[in-house]
Amino acid sequence: MMYRVATSFLAGALPVRSSHLDKSPPKSILLRRSASNAGRIFGLSASQSGPAFCEKCGTPTRLMRPEGDERARNVCGNRECGHVHYRNPKIVVGAICTRENRVLLCKRAIEPCIGKWGYPQGYLELGETTRQGAARETREEAGVRFDPAASELLAIYNLAGMQVQMIFRVELESDDYEPGPESSDVKFVAWDDIPWDDLAFPTIKWALEYARGVRDEVSPAIQERAKILTADGQWEIEEEGRNVISI
Secondary structure, three states: OOEEOOOOOOOOOOOEEHHHHHOOOOOOEEOOOOHHHHHHHHOOOHHHOOOOEOOOOOOEEEEEEOOOOOOOEEEEOOOOOOOEEOOOOEEEEEEEEEOOOEEEEEEEOOOOOOOOEEOOEEEOOOOOOHHHHHHHHHHHHHOOOOOHHHOEEEEEEEEOOOEEEEEEEEEOOOOOOOOOOOEEEEEEEEHHHOOHHHEOOHHHHHHHHHHHHOOOOOOOOOEEEEEEEOOOOOEEEEEOOEEEEEO
16 A cells, blocks of 8 residues: 655654545535635635644645534545644633732833744643733743732733733732843833833733733722724724724
């Protein structure tokens, strides 16, 4: 039996039978896998179109709409496998840490936005809660520790269906900090001294502005914003379902 190895698949993956490459998934609407076609039909960019090879058996995938599904998915081309690869939004967690009316900021030592400022944040890891993830990111980027249970949810940002950010706030019990590998500098600054024009991402400005406005409130309302792409190709920011600004 002849085998063909999927060279761009993960190292150590099983070889792929040539015969599997010609088998079509059953009862499905098959589409060309080109990124341009995916974008035209389903509004997908190349980065959204999914893996080229099956994560289970290494067979090339095909972009298609599985029977009973409303969206295009990357489906294994091996009929015996037929694994459907789902792509879901990434979860980002962050913490706005304060100490005696000052806020903790980190200067990014990595791309994107190297040299820009922000609060500790990063992707949620498997096996941790969102509060635990925010505490871990703060420890890794700023050398600051806090009890995750002491933090409270401040904001939720939905970014074009690709990323969901959950930002917490917490009052620290110590001034101690130490820059981690991803930070070139860490410092506490007064709210009025935040470098507003030198922040890494728009969401950082959203959260810091909101945190400043409710800093004296106990358990303030959670700010909810969404960045969406309209049917006419324009980006809009919505807050609690209401349009805020077109960009």
